[in-house]
Every structure is written in structure tokens, then in C-alpha cells.
Amino acid sequence: MxxxxxxxxxxxxxxxxxxxxxxxxxxxxxxxxxxxxxxxxxxxxxxxxxxxxxxxxxPMSFVRQVIASCIYPELIDSDKMPLDVRKRAKTLLECIGGSVGCYSDTIGIPIMRDSVSDFLTRRDEGVPSASGKIFITHGSDHGFGLLLTMLVRGDRSPLVGVLTPVPSQDFGNATLVASGATAVPYYLDGQQGWRLHTEELQRALRSAREVCDPIALYVINPGDPTGHVQSRESMEEIIRFVYEEKLLLFANEDHQDILIGEGCMFISYKKVLAEMGSPFSDAVELASIHSASKGFMGEGGLHGGYLELVNFDPSVQIEFDRLISLLVLPIIGQLALEVMLNPLQPGEPSYEHYxxxxxxxxxxxxxxxxxxxxxxxxxxxxxxxxxxxxxxxxxxxxxxxxxxxxxxxxxxxxxxxxxxxxxxxxxxxxxxxxxxxxxxxxxxxxxxxxxxxxxxxxxx
Amino acid sequence: MxxxxxxxxxxxxxxxxxxxxxxxxxxxxxxxxxxxxxxxxxxxxxxxxxxxxxxxxxPMSFVRQVIASCIYPELIDSDKMPLDVRKRAKTLLECIGGSVGCYSDTIGIPIMRDSVSDFLTRRDEGVPSASGKIFITHGSDHGFGLLLTMLVRGDRSPLVGVLTPVPSQDFGNATLVASGATAVPYYLDGQQGWRLHTEELQRALRSAREVCDPIALYVINPGDPTGHVQSRESMEEIIRFVYEEKLLLFANEDHQDILIGEGCMFISYKKVLAEMGSPFSDAVELASIHSASKGFMGEGGLHGGYLELVNFDPSVQIEFDRLISLLVLPIIGQLALEVMLNPLQPGEPSYEHYxxxxxxxxxxxxxxxxxxxxxxxxxxxxxxxxxxxxxxxxxxxxxxxxxxxxxxxxxxxxxxxxxxxxxxxxxxxxxxxxxxxxxxxxxxxxxxxxxxxxxxxxxx
Incomplete structure (x- = not known):
């Protein structure tokens, strides 16, 4: 046959x-x-x-000690691990049903969404974050894979397009293509430290409209692989652009804890959006991702990440919940993510590990x-x-x-x-x-x- | 908007x-x-x-000790773990690039495919298994997800159908639907310990042809959730059916190491197919999956599995290789799978753990x-x-x-x-x-x- x-x-x-x-x-x-x-x-x-x-x-010792203790709980009951490691591992083990071999709920282990939302509220200095809008993932690629499944699969016509930066990792030619979307390239300016120019976005969007239905702008900040960190002004310009052009904004903010360069500072798209106020702050639909795979965690093999939806239409959120009900999430990645979100505090015995x-x-x-x-x-x-x-x-x-x-x-x-x-x-x-x-x-x-x-x- | x-x-x-x-x-x-x-x-x-x-x-102690040692390699260099655990962990750690945080190759960590093919050749008493036809996955659902992405996504018309057993877990209404396929139910016989009757398959296929293009038969053996174990005769009948009807055969063999019932014995579809000889053995396209999530391992939270393709057209295999190049595989699940495939042998210090x-x-x-x-x-x-x-x-x-x-x-x-x-x-x-x-x-x-x-x- x-x-x-x-x-x-x-x-x-x-x-x-x-x-x-x-x-x-x-x-x-x-x-x-x-x-x-x-x-x-x-x-x-x-x-x-x-x-x-x-x-x-x-790798960070504390992260590894906690995970090893969850995997082999005899380590919790012995004196082979520091006290705060054992305590943390014990709490986590209770959350996951007593064994890393247990299946996770499709929305993640019970504390996970709250941990993410607390982390985000702290990070963004009070901009509120609701745990119901947070989705635990296998990592960043997976987060975007879910969004794309949600938006572009099926027999939609014309083809759905996503404006995608160049240079960027394999996202542009792999996840997108497999989901049936088209990556519309916009070029970062290599002469200016790989900055993003709004004029280039406009050019890319015009050319996209000739071949597909562009629905989203994908940005990576801090840049990967460029390392460029966007300024607040540049982010505001981008937000105005997606607002005017009625595009979704997908922000990969995976490298937020690792910046090199004078005066560089990470601000999240969510924070900038909130601070811009109306009409932007309650209209621009933003999906932001982060994971334990990058930055100083570097736990790419463990697969823990999250996706936050901001301003998405409630009906879309319902459908997203439905899609999420298919998920089977790996436990170990969630443990790594949990430790990343709740780092050791001064005074805890293992704090010196930091x-x-x-x-x-x-x-x-x-x-x-x-x-x-x-x-x-x-x-x-x-x-x-x-x-x-x-x-x-x-x-x-x-x-x-x-x-x-x-x-x-x-x-x-x-x-x-x-x-x-x-x-x-x-x-x-x-x-x-x-x-x-x-x-x-x-x-x-x-x-x-x-x-x-x-x-x-x-x-x- | x-x-x-x-x-x-x-x-x-x-x-x-x-x-x-x-x-x-x-x-x-x-x-x-x-x-x-x-x-x-x-x-x-x-x-x-x-x-x-x-x-x-x-959970099996040896599995957990090996994985904990890979996560926190200080355990390998200490006397906190048995010698064979430390040896096994050291070998695995070398294979994965020195840290569980490293990204895995898209075909799995280097030894993985060979381990699977050695395991299969032993299990099937010499029926050959080529490592190039084995794909490492996040677990069984993922294996079928890949196959379905390969076969049914896109704007194909008419709708692709997969004959799916009832009762069965969420596969029928979730992975299939999301990929754009239709699950065509065939009913197992609750009066006879949930046996599968070929007449029922024929009925389901006839009704399927009225609404879609049925391309595959999905079987679960040993049955989940029924626990029914198919006899060799029943498997031969099913193979003859898919051969005559030109269907692909998807076999979920996840529960192969756990059977309860008098005279029950697991035989793989691959072995039965090989032993039936021509024309079946070189014509029926079979995809078989197994994982560390079920059976006496029960490591559902760790996500390690594989998929083997038998008799698939070389051109399909090429496309499958291409699809696989998108994969980012979790490391810990692969470690669990590796230990499952290569169990302790008599004489090794930890053998008593078995x-x-x-x-x-x-x-x-x-x-x-x-x-x-x-x-x-x-x-x-x-x-x-x-x-x-x-x-x-x-x-x-x-x-x-x-x-x-x-x-x-x-x-x-x-x-x-x-x-x-x-x-x-x-x-x-x-x-x-x-x-x-x-x-x-x-x-x-x-x-x-x-x-x-x-x-x-x-x-x-």
C-alpha cells in the first residue's frame, strides 16, 4: 500500500x-x-x-538537592541533606501526591499556579496576576505550541501568520510550520546591537498581508540569540503597534534573569502594558512565557515553564482551559520551576549556596x-x-x-x-x-x- | 477586537x-x-x-537511586548510594553530557535507541529491531500524538479516522480530536471479559467509511482499562484484518509487564507479525509504543517512552525523522526508561531490590x-x-x-x-x-x- x-x-x-x-x-x-x-x-x-x-x-546545588530528595525520599529522612532542603522537599512531595511518579493535574501540581502568580506580582511590583490565567507547560516552546494549536490548526483559510524575529532559534521554522502557521520574518538591526525598529515591523506586516492573515507579533526579550535588551520606550512603541494593528502579542521572556550590558534592566511587557494605562492596558492581548530552562537555572533537560494570558477574551480562555485538559505535565520540571519561583531567603541555612x-x-x-x-x-x-x-x-x-x-x-x-x-x-x-x-x-x-x-x- | x-x-x-x-x-x-x-x-x-x-x-528503589544520583552527582562520589547505583549513574551521566539540565538530542540521549532495540530483540526472542526505527518520546500519548501529527494534521479532506476501542482512556476523545482526526469507536465485549471481536471491527469500519477515511486500527494490549490480554489467535485475526483492509496498526503495549489472570502471557504484535510470515510480515505497517509510566515502574510523572515503526514506507520514515527534529525530550524520563530496559542482573549488589x-x-x-x-x-x-x-x-x-x-x-x-x-x-x-x-x-x-x-x- x-x-x-x-x-x-x-x-x-x-x-x-x-x-x-x-x-x-x-x-x-x-x-x-x-x-x-x-x-x-x-x-x-x-x-x-x-x-x-x-x-x-x-547547576544550582539547592535546586538539585531538593529534586534529588523528592526523587529518593530516603534522603529527606536522613542527615544527608541540609535541613532546609529536606523541609522544602517534604512540602513539595506532599503537593505532588507523595511520589514524582504520580501523574500531575493538567493545570500543574496544586501550588504551582499560585506560586507563579505570587512570583509575577512580586516581580512586577504589584501589577496583579490571577492564577486562573496561568498555564504550566513543559517549557517555553511548549507554551507557544499550545497557543498555536489554539489559534492556527485546522482548515482555516487563509493561512495564519506570526511575525517572527530574525535571527532567532528554531521556533520560526519548526513549531510554527508544524502547526500550520506561517512565520513572517522581521529583521533585527545588526548594525545597532540587534535592536527592533517599528518601521521594520510595519514593513513585515504589509508584506505579510499579501500572503496570509497575520494575527500575532512574536518578540523575544531579552533577545535570543542576540542578547539585546529592549528599552521601555521601545516596548511602548511595540505595544502601540500591536494595539493599532489588532495583533496578539507573544512575549518570550525566558532570559529575564540574565542580562549583560551597561544599564540593562529587565521590565516585563505586562508591567509596561499596565503602566501605559487605557486604552492599551485593557485591550492588548498579551501571552508571556518564562521557564527554568534558561538563565542561571539552565535546566533545559527538566522541562518546566509557564504561560500567562493577559486581556484574552473570556471565551478564548474557556477554550484554552479545554485544550489544557489534554496536558500530561512532567513533575520534575515543575519542581525546578517551583524552586526558581521561590528562591531561598537570607537566613535559611542553604542561602549561602546562592x-x-x-x-x-x-x-x-x-x-x-x-x-x-x-x-x-x-x-x-x-x-x-x-x-x-x-x-x-x-x-x-x-x-x-x-x-x-x-x-x-x-x-x-x-x-x-x-x-x-x-x-x-x-x-x-x-x-x-x-x-x-x-x-x-x-x-x-x-x-x-x-x-x-x-x-x-x-x-x- | x-x-x-x-x-x-x-x-x-x-x-x-x-x-x-x-x-x-x-x-x-x-x-x-x-x-x-x-x-x-x-x-x-x-x-x-x-x-x-x-x-x-x-516506586522501585534502584530506579530512584540512579536518578537521584544523576540529579545530584555528589551522591555518586560519596558512599551514600550502593556501588552499582553509582556505577550506573556515572555511565548515564556521561551519556547525557554531564548534567540532567543539558538538552537532549532530538533522537534521545545517545545510548537510548540502542537500548530500546536490544530490549526488543531480547523480548521478542530474536525478531530483529533496528535502532533507526525507534523514536524516543515523552510517553505513550506523545508517541501517538506524533504519529497523528504525521498523518492527519493539515487540510486533508475527507477527515481521517482511527478505529479506537471502547472502553478506553482519554485518547479517543482528546489527542485524536485535537489533531483533527476522528475516533471511530469499536466496542469490546463486556460479556466476555472485554474481548475484541473481528466482526465488531468490520462493523465499525463499514460505518466509518460513511463519514471519514479510516486509515488505522488502534489496539491496546494488555487492555487499558479492561485488563484483557489478547491471545495469539486473536492477534493473528486482527493482523489479517488490517492487512486485508489496508489499515495501519497502532499497538499500545504499555502494560506488557503486568498481567493478572490464569494462563495470561504477553506476546508483542511485532513477534506475532514476524512469525506469521509472508505476505503479512513484510506488508503490515505497525507502530508500537511502550513506556516507563505503566506496569511495575509506574513512573507516570517522569515521561519516558518509545515508539517503534515496523514496515513503514521509507519515504514516511524520512518525514517522520523530519518531524522528530522538532522534539525537545525531557532527560529524567529517559533515565527511567533506560533503567527499565536494562534491569539489574543476578549478582549485582542491588539485585535484591527486585x-x-x-x-x-x-x-x-x-x-x-x-x-x-x-x-x-x-x-x-x-x-x-x-x-x-x-x-x-x-x-x-x-x-x-x-x-x-x-x-x-x-x-x-x-x-x-x-x-x-x-x-x-x-x-x-x-x-x-x-x-x-x-x-x-x-x-x-x-x-x-x-x-x-x-x-x-x-x-x-
Missing amino acids: SQHRLVNPLVRNIRALKRVALVRQSVRIEEEIKQGMKKPYNEVIDVSRDNPHATGMK QEKWDWAEQLYGSWLTMALNLCVCRFGRLRITHVLVIFQEEEQLPDFFYCSRLLEQTGLCVCPGSDLGLPEGTYHIRLCIMTSVDTMEEVLRRLGKFHKQFMKDFS | SQHRLVNPLVRNIRALKRVALVRQSVRIEEEIKQGMKKPYNEVIDVSRDNPHATGMK QEKWDWAEQLYGSWLTMALNLCVCRFGRLRITHVLVIFQEEEQLPDFFYCSRLLEQTGLCVCPGSDLGLPEGTYHIRLCIMTSVDTMEEVLRRLGKFHKQFMKDFS
Whole structure:
């Protein structure tokens, strides 16, 4: 029987990420090293994405102690863990039904929504947050996946469009496409630290209206992978834009606790919206996401996040509740999220562990500085340095994947080709994530510098 | 702006499960107990679904020790864990990049697919299994979600149908509907221990063809919630049926390690298919799923499972690989799955822990027996007793939800209304899961018996 008729045409539209091929190349290389094959390097360093634990950053001890104790409750009853860890684990274990093996309610473990809403109210200095408008998710991608399922699946015509920033991670070409939406790119300004210009949004929207029904603007603040932090003025401009154009606003605020750059400060879209007052504050429909996967938690493997809906029509909220009733949420990610939302307070015995957070920030800042200094010394052609992440641009007509694959094979360094981030043909970039230790970053730059000199010699 | 135009019509079709309302009622009741409100019971017992850890079954220590050590690696370097636990955790930690916070590859952590294929080859006594045809998932529901995304999303017309057993869990009315497919019910025979009859499949298929394009048959073996275990003859009949009717075969084999009933034995669909020989063995397209959520692992909160494709057209496999490239897999579920696939061997220091597995089986058998005996004594009207789970049927015209909600309020016992499982109107059932300890089951029956007598007095 022919299966061709059975394949969903949307799946065919998913653009395979080149980074996936590179990661598999890495696995192969590591296997060869293990089997004793001689290479000019001892191990692969993968800075192709924000995966800080894989490149030398340490997880927060308190988080891990609490989760380990929930997993293996004998640790709670022994003296193998600090008292506050045991206390926290005991409370959480009661909430989840006594075992991490229990199924979670589809709205999350009982305290979860309240924890998120308390966290948001504190963070936004009193802007109210209702727990009924908060949805626990597997992480940020999942939050947007739910929104998109809600809005775009089915046989709607014309195609639904979402204005999506470039450069940005795989969201634009994967989750969106699979859900049957179209990503309409708007380009961030690489000449100005990857700022977002409202004129560019207007241009993107005009061009979108020729091919689809654009319903939402997707923003990432702080930027990923650019590291750009939006100013309050810029956010107000964006809010006015979505208000006038009757667009939903999807804000990915995943990196809110990690900023590098002078005078940078995180303000949430929700807070800016509330402070702008009427007509914006009660009209603009905002969906905001955050998770324990990014920032100084970096627990990408654990899958805990949330989504908050602001100003959504009550009838939409009812349908969203219905959709949520399908969810089966992993418990461990929720535990990580819970600890993130309710950090240790001064006076608690493990509070000193929070020094780790500052060590983390120091490493990251050091890594950024090392990168900045080294790039100046090495003169790698034209460069773009952003606050958190760096994109390296070459004018030569080099296929970016060819460069990355060769770099990986010869030096064991894995970086991400710019085309994976939506950057247009002819602008060859690589992305490397600086969310790593200073030592690792020095090694990264040593490998990259040596390779690049030879590469330029061989191919120019 | 009106949001109504934005809601995906498929979401509106999701039938809210009544069990969800009951679970929330439970949470409210527990909160009231905590606040000191007087009730004729001390706690809620929820046997409305298979959630064994929540009702007194113990997780496997070795599994939990290994995972806790991976989460908090200081445990590996100390003498706080047995030697084989530390060894296993060390190996796994190397595989996942040194931290459970690292992102997993979209095909799972490196050893995962090989572990599954080795497990399958052992289980099926040599029937070959290729790791490239195995996909790691968040659990069973997710495996079917992926298959359905692959096959039915988009603007296909006519509607795609999947023949789905009744009674069965929420799969029929949730995942399917959200993906844009139609569940075509076929009814298991409650008079014969919930057997599946091929004539009923034929009837369902004929009626399906009037309203949609039926492409697949979904079977659950061992049955959930029925506990019925299919015989080899019955499986061969089903394979012949899908071959003749050119249907895909989706086999949920999640409960394969837990069977109760005389002479019951689990054989996989893959093994039966291989042993039937040509033309079946190389023509029938089979997708089989299994996970660490069920059986004696019962780690529903951890989210680890796999899906194996057999005989699928290579072009479909390519598209499936593409779809898989969107996945972000949780690490902890994979660790649980890994330990399930590679159980301790005799001679390893922790092997004695596997006694827990037999204790588990003993409790479960005891629970089943207690149930069977008590039901005979209490004479609850007409009964259906199945191997693992019990459905209790009342002839009176009682709305099942009303019964369940009242039962919960008055006795603190949470069971599932049969209508959630697709059972037709007018056949009032409740489901209660016997995968619990003997003590819990005795208490369950005490509460149910007392309530039911009074209920019959009040309403008849």
C-alpha cells in the first residue's frame, strides 16, 4: 500500500535544522575518540546553542538537592541533606501526591499556579496576576505550541501568520510550520546591537498581508540569540503597534534573569502594558512565557515553564482551559520551576549556596569579556558582538554549514550556522553561545582562531 | 477586537473529561481537610486512573537511586548510594553530557535507541529491531500524538479516522480530536471479559467509511482499562484484518509487564507479525509504543517512552525523522526508561531490590482478589470484573458523574465515570483502578459499599 497519501503536507515543510546534523556529527566524533582514534583535540565543545551545563556551568546545588530528595525520599529522612532542603522537599512531595511518579493535574501540581502568580506580582511590583490565567507547560516552546494549536490548526483559510524575529532559534521554522502557521520574518538591526525598529515591523506586516492573515507579533526579550535588551520606550512603541494593528502579542521572556550590558534592566511587557494605562492596558492581548530552562537555572533537560494570558477574551480562555485538559505535565520540571519561583531567603541555612548564582554571573561576564577582547585581537573580519551571544559574520561566499562542519571535524568545536536562525542567504554568520565558563570560552576562541586563519588561507 | 475568529474549531470539539472536574473537586476537599473542616474521612483516595504511586504502591528503589544520583552527582562520589547505583549513574551521566539540565538530542540521549532495540530483540526472542526505527518520546500519548501529527494534521479532506476501542482512556476523545482526526469507536465485549471481536471491527469500519477515511486500527494490549490480554489467535485475526483492509496498526503495549489472570502471557504484535510470515510480515505497517509510566515502574510523572515503526514506507520514515527534529525530550524520563530496559542482573549488589517487583505484583494480585471477593459479598448489582481493572455497571438511570461526584463528596473516594471511557449513554459504569495496595483496596471497597447502599436507598 502506498503511504505517500498519508503524510501530512505540513511535515514536509519543516526545514531540517543544520545544527541537528552537526550535533550528530559531534556524537560520531566523540564515539571515535572513545574508541581511541587520534584527533588533534581531546573532546568536542558544543557552543552551538544555550546549553550551559554541557559547557562547564554548574547547576544550582539547592535546586538539585531538593529534586534529588523528592526523587529518593530516603534522603529527606536522613542527615544527608541540609535541613532546609529536606523541609522544602517534604512540602513539595506532599503537593505532588507523595511520589514524582504520580501523574500531575493538567493545570500543574496544586501550588504551582499560585506560586507563579505570587512570583509575577512580586516581580512586577504589584501589577496583579490571577492564577486562573496561568498555564504550566513543559517549557517555553511548549507554551507557544499550545497557543498555536489554539489559534492556527485546522482548515482555516487563509493561512495564519506570526511575525517572527530574525535571527532567532528554531521556533520560526519548526513549531510554527508544524502547526500550520506561517512565520513572517522581521529583521533585527545588526548594525545597532540587534535592536527592533517599528518601521521594520510595519514593513513585515504589509508584506505579510499579501500572503496570509497575520494575527500575532512574536518578540523575544531579552533577545535570543542576540542578547539585546529592549528599552521601555521601545516596548511602548511595540505595544502601540500591536494595539493599532489588532495583533496578539507573544512575549518570550525566558532570559529575564540574565542580562549583560551597561544599564540593562529587565521590565516585563505586562508591567509596561499596565503602566501605559487605557486604552492599551485593557485591550492588548498579551501571552508571556518564562521557564527554568534558561538563565542561571539552565535546566533545559527538566522541562518546566509557564504561560500567562493577559486581556484574552473570556471565551478564548474557556477554550484554552479545554485544550489544557489534554496536558500530561512532567513533575520534575515543575519542581525546578517551583524552586526558581521561590528562591531561598537570607537566613535559611542553604542561602549561602546562592553565591553560586553570582559565580555563574561572573563566569558569564568573564566569558563575554574574553570573547570581546579576543575577537578584537584576532581580527576575524567583520564582527557583531551582542550582549549575551555573538554572531560572527563573514563577507566571503562561504556556505555556513560547510564552515561549521569543517570546524567541527578539524577542531572539535561545534557552532551553529546562521541560516538556522533565519538569516538570509548571502549573509554568512556563525552563532556561538557565550553562556559558558571563562576557561571553556578561552579554548573555544583558541580553536576558532587557529581554524579560521587556516581556512582563509585555504579558500581565499 | 473579537477573538472568536481566532479559536481553532478543533479545540471546541474536545470533550471535557469529567474526571478532570472530579480531580479538582478532590483538590478542594483536601484543602478543606487541611484547614480543619470536619469530614467523615481523613483523606481522599483517588483510584480514578492508573496512578499507583498515589495510592500506596512503592516506586522501585534502584530506579530512584540512579536518578537521584544523576540529579545530584555528589551522591555518586560519596558512599551514600550502593556501588552499582553509582556505577550506573556515572555511565548515564556521561551519556547525557554531564548534567540532567543539558538538552537532549532530538533522537534521545545517545545510548537510548540502542537500548530500546536490544530490549526488543531480547523480548521478542530474536525478531530483529533496528535502532533507526525507534523514536524516543515523552510517553505513550506523545508517541501517538506524533504519529497523528504525521498523518492527519493539515487540510486533508475527507477527515481521517482511527478505529479506537471502547472502553478506553482519554485518547479517543482528546489527542485524536485535537489533531483533527476522528475516533471511530469499536466496542469490546463486556460479556466476555472485554474481548475484541473481528466482526465488531468490520462493523465499525463499514460505518466509518460513511463519514471519514479510516486509515488505522488502534489496539491496546494488555487492555487499558479492561485488563484483557489478547491471545495469539486473536492477534493473528486482527493482523489479517488490517492487512486485508489496508489499515495501519497502532499497538499500545504499555502494560506488557503486568498481567493478572490464569494462563495470561504477553506476546508483542511485532513477534506475532514476524512469525506469521509472508505476505503479512513484510506488508503490515505497525507502530508500537511502550513506556516507563505503566506496569511495575509506574513512573507516570517522569515521561519516558518509545515508539517503534515496523514496515513503514521509507519515504514516511524520512518525514517522520523530519518531524522528530522538532522534539525537545525531557532527560529524567529517559533515565527511567533506560533503567527499565536494562534491569539489574543476578549478582549485582542491588539485585535484591527486585524483590520489590514481586512485592508489587503480590499487592496487585491481592488487591484484585480483595476486589473480586468483596464485590461478590456486597452484591453491587450487575458487575464486570476484568483482569486488571474493574468496571462497575448499574442498570438504574443514574448519571454517572452525579454518582461519582456524590461518592467523592461523601466518602472521599474518587472513581472515574464510564462515560469518560467512551461507554455509551444508558450504560452507567464507574471505573476504579485496582493497581493499588491491598490495604487501600479494602478501604476503597468499604467506602464504596457503604455509600452505594445509602445511594440505592435514597434514589430508588
